[in-house]
Amino acid sequence: MEIKVCKACGFILDTRPNMKSENGICLSCLNKDRKNSIDWKERQKWLTAYIEKTRNRNVEWDCVVGVSGGKDSCAIVKRLFECHGVKKALLVHFCDEFTPSLAGLHNLDNLAKKYNLDLINFRCAPQTFVEETKKSFFEELHPLKWIESQLYSKPLEIAAAFNIPLVFMGENPAFEYGESEECEIFHPASNEKTKVIFMGSIWPYSNIDSLEQAEKMGFKQLSDFDDWQRQGSIDDFTQIDSKGYMIQHWTKFIKFGFQRVSDMACRFVREGKLTKEQALQLIKDSDYICDPLAKKDFCRTIGITVQEFDETVDKFANKDILVKDANGKWRRKDLL
Known part of the structure; x- marks a missing residue:
């Protein structure tokens, strides 16, 4: 199989499910330019009016935020309160069973305290989490397939139960990950009773912008603590909440030839923080690495051995684009 990469950002093409490209450029890069044609100020003005229009004055909260x-x-949360007139929001956090990072614990606590908000920590039955994660790992090498569905569904279910008309989530993944040319405002799960809005379709989404806003609220990065010197990543501020969760990202490398390093490096190219050449070097150096602490935490949490983990990974390895190096690590053929 010929391995092609995006001419603009360096992301591997033709392996990410549903991602599109045109003339050798991924749709994520093309969508970066489409953002310039969106009237963001008008969308922000619309949202303020829409929140006021849909506010249910018979309930305590204006909205739910997952x-x-x-x-x-x-x-x-910062923008809802400071820019869009929200008075009270209900935060819904779906817990996983992995070991939380110190940064993750701080940030969730700080988020609730900053605006004095009610927070529901929804913890599903622990054994259900283990069974569903183990099943998806062994059958599809998609370990957090079930929990990621819950991350979207539980805020919506809780909003419906309390008659709260609006649910807010972050980026529009179809637009940001190159599946669609449309930067839709409403999540497909929206219904007549409850609307789910992508905040990344109201304010132009970027990792740097989110970080800048978050740090103004007291957000901390992994490097602010000493419990996790993460490997297989090029930043300390994304997906930092729990340790075993990172295996979800790394298993994408085994099946599709990319994981978190590719995701972030190519985004940084689109955001003007890296050149394509710098991104490609980071991808070559680090994208194949499985963080050892994340692997240990994942295996411990779902009750499997390291040998079972490794054997399952080998079973799903995409040998069209990967090969093992001298150290027994799966690597992209084109980057050796």
């Missing part, structure tokens, strides 16, 4: 405590969560 939160992890990460940078995007902080940016959403």
Whole structure:
């Protein structure tokens, strides 16, 4: 299989499910330019009026915000209160069973305290989490397939139960990850009773912007603590809430030839923080690395051995684009 990369950002083409490209440029890069044609000020003005129009004055909260405590969560909450007239929001956090990072614990606590907000920590039955994660890992090498569906569904279910008309989430993934040319405002799960809005379709989404907004609220990065010197990543401020969760990202490398390093490096190219050449070097140096602490935490949490983990990974390895190096690590053939 010929391995092609985006001419603009360096992201591997033809392997990410549903991602499109045109003339050798990924749709994520093309959508970066489409952002210039969107009237963001008009969308922001619309949202302020829409919140006021849909506010249910018979309930305590104006809206639900699905939160992890990460940078995007902080940016959403900050802008809802400071720019769009929200008076009270209900935060909904869906817990996983992995070991939380010190930064993750701080950020979720700080998010609730900053605006004195009610927070629901929704913890599903622990054994259900283990069973669903183990099933998806062994059958599809998609370990957090179930929990990621819950991250979207539980805020909506809780909003419906309390008759709260609006739910806010972060980026529009179809637009940001190159699946669609349309930067839709409403999430497909929206219905007549409850509307789910992508805040990344109201304010032009970028990792740097979210980080800047979050740090104004007291957001901390992994490097502000000493419990996790993360590997297989090029930043300390994304997906930092719990340790074993990172295996979800790394398993994408085994199946599709990319993981978090590619995601972030190519985004940084689009955001003007890296050149394509710098991104490609980072991808070559680090994208294949499985963080050892994340792997240990993942195996411990779902009750499997390291040998079972490695054997399952080998079973799903995409040998069209990957090969093992001298150290027994799966690597992209074109980057050796």
